[in-house]
Amino acid sequence: MKNLRKKIVSTPIVAVTGGKGGTGKSTVAVNLAAGLSAEDLKVMLVDTDVDGPSCATLLGVQLEGGEEVRTFVPDIEASKCVGCRRCIEVCPEHALIGLQEKIPKLYEELCSGCKACQMVCEYEAIKDGWKKIGTIYSSVVDEVKLVVGELRPTEPRSPVMARATVMKAIEELKGDGYDVAIFDTAPGVHNAVAQPLWVADLALAVTEPTPLGTHDLKLILDLARELGLPVEVILNKADVPGGLKDELLNTCHERGIKLTAEIPLDEELLRSYIAGEPLVKKAPNSPAGKALMSLVSTIRDRLKGGEI
Amino acid sequence: MKEIVVASGKGGVGKTTVAASLAVFFAKNGVKVFTADADVDAPDLLLALGGGKKLFSMEIKASRKAEVDEDKCMGCGKCIEVCPFGAVIGPNDGKATVVSLMCEGCGVCKLVCPVGAIEVREAPTGTLGVEETKYGFGCATGKLRLGEHNSGHLVASVRNISRRKAQDAGSEVIIVDAAPGIGCPVIASITGADYVIAVTEPTPAAKRNLERLSKIIKHFGVPAGVVINMSGYSKDFEIALKDWVVRELGFQLLGEIPVDYEVVKALVQMKPIIEFNPDAKASKALIEIAERVRGEIL
Numbered sequence: 342m343k344n345l346r347k348k349i350v351s352t353p354i355v356a357v358t359g360g361k362g363g364t365g366k367s368t369v370a371v372n373l374a375a376g377l378s379a380e381d382l383k384v385m386l387v388d389t390d391v392d393g394p395s396c397a398t399l400l401g402v403q404l405e406g407g408e409e410v411r412t413f414v415p416d417i418e419a420s421k422c423v424g425c426r427r428c429i430e431v432c433p434e435h436a437l438i439g440l441q442e443k444i445p446k447l448y449e450e451l452c453s454g455c456k457a458c459q460m461v462c463e464y465e466a467i468k469d470g471w472k473k474i475g476t477i478y479s480s481v482v483d484e485v486k487l488v489v490g491e492l493r494p495t496e497p498r499s500p501v502m503a504r505a506t507v508m509k510a511i512e513e514l515k516g517d518g519y520d521v522a523i524f525d526t527a528p529g530v531h532n533a534v535a536q537p538l539w540v541a542d543l544a545l546a547v548t549e550p551t552p553l554g555t556h557d558l559k560l561i562l563d564l565a566r567e568l569g570l571p572v573e574v575i576l577n578k579a580d581v582p583g584g585l586k587d588e589l590l591n592t593c594h595e596r597g598i599k600l601t602a603e604i605p606l607d608e609e610l611l612r613s614y615i616a617g618e619p620l621v622k623k624a625p626n627s628p629a630g631k632a633l634m635s636l637v638s639t640i641r642d643r644l645k646g647g648e649i
Numbered sequence: 650m651k652e653i654v655v656a657s658g659k660g661g662v663g664k665t666t667v668a669a670s671l672a673v674f675f676a677k678n679g680v681k682v683f684t685a686d687a688d689v690d691a692p693d694l695l696l697a698l699g700g701g702k703k704l705f706s707m708e709i710k711a712s713r714k715a716e717v718d719e720d721k722c723m724g725c726g727k728c729i730e731v732c733p734f735g736a737v738i739g740p741n742d743g744k745a746t747v748v749s750l751m752c753e754g755c756g757v758c759k760l761v762c763p764v765g766a767i768e769v770r771e772a773p774t775g776t777l778g779v780e781e782t783k784y785g786f787g788c789a790t791g792k793l794r795l796g797e798h799n800s801g802h803l804v805a806s807v808r809n810i811s812r813r814k815a816q817d818a819g820s821e822v823i824i825v826d827a828a829p830g831i832g833c834p835v836i837a838s839i840t841g842a843d844y845v846i847a848v849t850e851p852t853p854a855a856k857r858n859l860e861r862l863s864k865i866i867k868h869f870g871v872p873a874g875v876v877i878n879m880s881g882y883s884k885d886f887e888i889a890l891k892d893w894v895v896r897e898l899g900f901q902l903l904g905e906i907p908v909d910y911e912v913v914k915a916l917v918q919m920k921p922i923i924e925f926n927p928d929a930k931a932s933k934a935l936i937e938i939a940e941r942v943r944g945e946i947l
Contacts, residue, residue, distance in 0.1 A: 345738060345748055360691055362829040363661010367854070392830030393658050393861065395854035412733075433713065433755045455733050455755035492832060494864035499832035500798055504735060528660035528829050529690035535750055535796040551916045553665065557691045564795045567750065583914035608882070615852055615883055 346539060346569055352385075352514045353649040354522045355640065356541035356570075360557030362528035364549045365577035365604065367395040368614060369636070370525035375400075375619040376637030378485045382520040382644065386485050387510040389537040390527040391475060391492040391502040400482045401617025404489060407476040410505045412454030412498075416470030419444050428458035428467065450497065475502040477509050483622075488513065500532035507537050521644055528557075530564045538565065543649050544572040545601065550584035555592055562596060572598060575636070579603040602636040604629050650815060651843040651946060652808075652823045654687075654871075658858025660829035662850045663878035664688075666912060667935065668826040669697040669921040671846075674939035676784045680822060680947065683815035684782070687838040688828040689775060689791035689803045699919040701780030701788055709791070711802045713754025714772040715747045721766035728758035728767060750796040774799045777806050779814055787814055800828070804837035822947055831858075831865050839865060844946045845873040846903065851880050851887045863898045874901035876938055881907045901945075904938040906931050 357370040367390070374386035388396040397404050415428065415437070422444045429437045429445050436451035437458060449472055459467040474496045478489045490506025492499055507524070514522055524537040538544055544565050548558040558574065565572035574593050579586060593600050604610075607629035613620040620630045621637060643649050655668040668684070675682040686694035695701050715737070717728075724743035736751035737758050747758075749772075759767040775793040782788055789811035791803045808825065815823050827838040839845055845866050849859040859875070866873045875894045880887050887905070894900055907930045915925035923932040923939075 345746060347738075361661060361693075362657075363659065390830075392832045392835075393660070393858040395659070395858070398854040398857055431756070431760070433753075453733070453753060453755060455753070455757050456731070457755055457757050457760060460731075460757060460760045494831055494861050495836070495868045497801060497833035497836050499830065501734075508735075530795050531690045531793060531800055531834075532751070532796055532798045533832065539748075539751065551913060552696050552919060553693045553916060556693060556696055560691060560795070567795055581913050582910040583917050585917050611852075611882055614854070615886060617853060 349540060350511050350514045352519045352522050353644060354524055354541045355649065356524040356526055356537050356544045357547060358526040358534060358538065358544050358561055359547040360528065360530060360561035361548065361554050364547045364554060366547045367399055367525050368610065369545065369547050369575055370523050371396055371399045372619045372621045372633045373637060373640060374485045374523045375483065376621040376634060377521060377641055378483060380637065380641050382641065383518060384485045385510065385514060385519050385522040386487050387506065387522060387524045388489040389503050389506050389524055391490040391506060391533065392499050392527055394489050394491055396525055397487065397489050399614060399617060400487065400619065402480055402482050404478040404480065407478040409473050410475045410477055410502060411471040412474050412501060413456055414449055414452045414454065414470045414472045415447060415458045416468040417444055418466045418468060421464050421466035423464055427461045431457045431461045433457060453498065454501065474498060477506055499527070500536060503533040503536040507540055511540065530560045535564065535568070538568055538570055541570060544570050545575050546572055547575045547577050548589065549578045550576065550581060550586040550589045552585065555585065555589050559592065562598060573601040574598055575602045575604065576600060577604045578606050580605045601639060602632055604632040650821060650823065652825060653844045653846060653942065653946060654825040654827050654838050654842045655846045655848060656827040656835060656839065656862060657829055657848040658831060658862035659855045662848050662855055664848050665693045665697045665826055666922065667846065667848050667876055668694060668824050670923045670935045671939050671942065672786060672824045673784050673921045673924055674936060675822060675943065676786050680943060681818065681820045682786050683811055683818060683820040683823045684786060684788040685807050685811035685823055685825045686788060686790040687804045687807050687825050687834065689793040689800055689807065689834060690828055692790050692792055694826045695780060695788055695790060696919060697916065697921060698782045698784065698788065701782045704779045704781055706776055706778030709774045709777050709803060709806055710771050711774040712772040712797065712799045713769050714749050714752045715754060715756065715758050715767050715769050717745050717747055718766045719744050721764050723764055725763065727761045727763070731757045731761050733757065753798050775803050777803070777810060779810060787818065789814060801833040801837040804834045831861050836865060839869050839871055842871050845871050846876055847873055847900065848876045848878055850878050851883055851890050856890060863900065874903040876903050877905045879908045880905045903941055904934055906934040
């Protein structure tokens, strides 16, 4: 897999992921973006968690406008359709149904937009129709370019929307002199997570010291390995009372994975989360603020050294 | 038999903690319960219940993947152009290659290939199983393959098998632990259920994602109640949130669970918090919530 992944844009891309939900992926992503930007790097922050994007909220910005993302759905011209059923037979999602010699009916929510129906129709009865699957918002917050993908509620295809967000970001990265792009991912290890990881140069897996955190971390480490993507671990809530830090460190050690940062529990972090202001700006000297500032310096040095 | 789905727009707000405690509360209070872990991407419910004894497991092959016959491929690149998922790429040797992880198996590549070099074959989606927990009730689980697309199908399989097994066992209720988010696996969990417990936390990010989840719940016409977990840090925000849940979302407020590190200790011991420490603040709140759910839904 490693040699299949090709760099499609020269900007270094750091993906912030982690497997389990609520471990602090978006917190790390926004702080990294804000911190690197304050170090005079030109930063793009991309929220690819299209089911539940949080980066804008954490930066305290309202998203406005936005660009619709549409995918193909078949628009069947009744006058041309002869009822041959080729489209119904070929549809891999069973989104088209119909009785003999009747015009097929489309179940739009099942359609993946693959166009197989259009390709097999010999009578050119299937025109391009569209459905909206989500919106991509762009904004600039304190010199950080923010790109957010948001799935339209009731649309099930998160991977397609995540891919659209990734492609949009890459298009904007091309030729615009960015020093780094930070991609925040959804929780889990499904395809909507694989989409941003596919284009990344480094993954930071944020986890917490609980059996669930360790379990889900292993899954994301497996996925990164499958993709041939270098991955490092960030341990959040490191000192949570009763936590299983040693077991987590063992997992990292056994797999030869570097622990890049440890972020302690810190009420200041929660306050910054609620206030919508990154901790590296609001309280850089708090315990978690220091840990995040140190992560920013580490990543900055490695970017400057061309290591990412 | 009722199906109660525990969902949340945002991850890590406590779905599994609520589901595990609810199931154990029911089991210990004379309600026949069955459980299903519909977070097939990162199934954690059995971990929170202290593991299970495997009754059976099977492989589900509901996915399809394209494969290129390199001897036939002449490198025309048509498949690369039409693939809607970016799964067919052209490496250096001029032949097309399918990145299996990205492939949805739609088969348009096969349709356009002029030399018949592409076949679409059945492929594994993941595994499906049923385990028995130490609390006596069963748990249906699924595990999606890494990077896989077909989560909705696997979730439907998990729900189907849990219904069958629950019926066999004479269960009155199935507790379904859903995936985070609002996508395919969540829609597959909520459709046709009797009640959704939407878990959230008092932060703006979680509120925003609860609002997005509420749109799905309403779209499918399922009644719902909200549990606010990890409360106690920001009183003003919490008061406004509760008001918003009732007035704007029109959902029932099932209760609040205060921040309590006993929950972390319970997770580490792999016991539901109400079992690990019934006197903990969080346990008391969860027991009240479970009683309310029993009273109003069952």
